[in-house]
Amino acid sequence: MNINGKAKEQNTYDAIVIGSGISGGWAAKELTEKGLKVLLLERGRNVEHVKDYTTAMKHPWEFAHRGKITLAQKETHPYLSRDYPYNETNESFWINDNDAPYSEKKRFDWYRGNIVGGKSIMWGRQSYRLADLDFEANAKQSIGVDWPIRYKDIAPWYDYVEKFAGISGAKENIPHLPDGEFLPPMELNCVEKDVKKHIESKFKGRHLTIGRVANLTQPHNGRASCQYRNLCSRGCPYGAYFSTQASTLPAAMKTGNLTLQPHSLVSNIIFDEKLNKATGVTVINTQTSATTDYFAKIIFVNGSTLGTTFVLLNSISNRFPNGLGSSSGQLGHNLMDHHFRIGATGEAEGFDDQYYYGRRANGIYIPRFRNLGDEKRDYVRGFGYQGGASRDSWMRGVAEMGIGANFKDELSKPGQWKMNLTGFGECLPYYENQVLLNKETKDKWGLPTLDIDAEFKDNEMKMRKDMMxxxxxxxEAAGLKNVTTYDNGSYPGMAIHEMGTARMGRDPKTSVLNAFNQLHEVKNVFVTDGACMTSAACQNPSLTYMALTARAADFAVKELKKGNIA
Incomplete structure (x- = not known):
């Protein structure tokens, strides 16, 4: 008994954070800085800042397959290999699909990292605030449930996380795209400036701005500014974009209050029915398959939307036979993602004597302009655009059967200026878009897997016509020539903005979490990653996860000190 008691004491912390990605890293930082002893659990391997970015400085010709993946990798990564994020330059950062399979009722592309830092190493870094237009939409349109917060509740926390993370951008005074605490913006190139001028003069209420991006344009918090290499998904040795490794993890480590434990797959949260609270988690060592229990007063679940949902669904007890905090019947439902891969491209003339500096790791942004005010389309909500202008490179000659000095000389010159606009549209929260626990199909460690059943519906399809x-x-209004439209198809998961399966709400009967990301039914468990989202808006969501996490951590520690969740 003494041995067991001592072991439990050694495995006890003030707080446990499940997942070390964007939101998990923030949870670890905030909780440790507030004095709590924190155990940060990550299913993947450790990746140390700078040292383990092994491909960050490689030239294209140093990759055996020039960035492409092999047939063998396609077999071990049947889902990840469908699209560009998983490639030879960063393939070691991603999970092996065959180790942790999932089932698709309808196509769903699930992109899962398998490293400390999660997808904070590979993310696109676009960082936009949601506005009251987004927080009020569900209530006004009687869709889903009402957000339990409004912009005023989260605005100070947007300020807080932006100041630490370092977000570059331009202030535009657009009510439905609130300005933030920005570093100096990156510069639009000559074609983008010209297109901006024409769009804003010919279309009332439409704006084009430089993307608001978590890349530094000046040194910040001990990190160097962006080097304009546009190789971000390999890991940045300069720390020039926000990631767990470059930002939140060093801050948490500095406190002396953090224990980081990789190779730690959380199978379930331990719930004490007599105390009516969670007491800890059960962890499987992914290298040895050994199982260990860890204990804490509060638990933050930040395993990325579907990983978090799995942990909650698999946390079964007499009180919660369908998963921890599941009495509302909403856990696992309302899965959302943005739909994209649709838009138009055109050629710009008159700029052949101009070029641009470096490889800017950012594009332009056109915020939503549909269904604002009195306008009524045949769909609800809206979309924004990302994209940019650039000149064709020498690769334009790859498909040509050219040869000789003249051919090479021609390819050494910058090619045609082109500009692309890609729409990112909002998906509504549909109850039937869901994930379920599959107890028949097990992963490498003997755990159940997920069945995913989600699709874009009529509202999204109607929206896509306008997006294109x-x-x-x-x-065309900006004077570009040979404008062509495209629709490359979009399936849930592709945008890597999955969210909504443990939504926030005002009523425990219709939502999983309250206004502070706290489980309605289990007061010492918090969920602050994408699973918490009540609606998707059309903006990239990661900045909102950061702000919600910092806000929830502040609340959790105050409640802990008051004895309300001890």
Whole structure:
């Protein structure tokens, strides 16, 4: 008994954070800085800042397959290999699909990191605030449930996380795209400036700005500014974009209050029915398959939307036979993602004597302009655009059967200026878009897997027509030539913005979490990653996860000190 008691004491912390990605890293930082002893659990291997970015400085010709993946890798990564994020330059950062399979009722592309830092190493870094337009939409349109917060509740926390993370951008005074605490913006190139001028003069209420991005334009918090290499997904040895490794993890480590434990797959949260609270987690060592219990007063679940949902669904007890905090019937439902891969491209003339500096790791942004005010389309909500202008490179000659000095000389010159606009549209929270626990199909460690059943529906399909045609209309109005539209198809998961399966809400009967990301039914468990989202808006969501996490951590520690969740 003494041995067991001592072991439990050694495995006890003030707080446990599950997952070390964007939100998990923030949870670890905030909780440790507030004096709590924190155990940060990550299923993947450790990746040390700088040292383990093994491909960050490689030239294209140093990759055996020039960045492409092999047939063998396609077999071990049947889902990840469908699209560009998983490639030879960063393939070691991603999970092996065959080790942790999932089932698709309908196609769903699930991109899962398998490293300390999670997808904070590979993310696109676009960082936009949600506005009251987004927080109020569900209530006004009687869709899903009402957000339990409004912009005023989260605005100070947007300020807080932006100041630490370092977000570069331009202030535009657009009510539905609130300005933030920005570092100096990156510069639009000559074609983008010209297109901006034409769009804003010919279309009332439409704006084009430089992307608001978590890349530094000046040294910040001991990190160097962006080197304009555009190799971010390999890991940045300069620390020039926000990631767990470059930002939140060093801050948490500095406190002396953090224990980081990689190779730690959380199978379930331990719930004490007599105390009506969670007491800890059960962890499987992914290298040895050994199982260990760890204990804490509060638990933050930040395993990325579907990883978090799995942990909650698999945390079964007499009180919660369908998963921890599941009495509302909403756990696992309302899965959302943005739909994209649609828009238009065109050619710009008159700029052949101009070029741009470096490889800017950022593009332009056109915020939502549909269904604002009195306008009514045949769909609800809206979309924004990302994209940019650039000149064709020498690779334009790859498909040509050219040879000789003249051919090479021609390819040494910058090619045609082109500009692309890609729409990112909002997906509504549909109850039937869901994930379920599959107890028949097990992963490498004997755990159940997920069945994913989600699709874009009629509202999204109607929206896509405008996403394509509006892009072409704006490029044509800006004077671009040979404008062509495209729709490359979009399936849930592709945008890597999955969210919504443990939504926030005002009523425990219709939502999983309250206004502070706290489980309605288990007061010492918090969920602050994408699973908490009540609606998707059309902006990239990661900045909102950061702000919600910092806010929830502040609340959790105050409640802990008051004895309300001890």
């Amino acid at each position: 045609n509006d892009a072409a209309e704006m490029l």
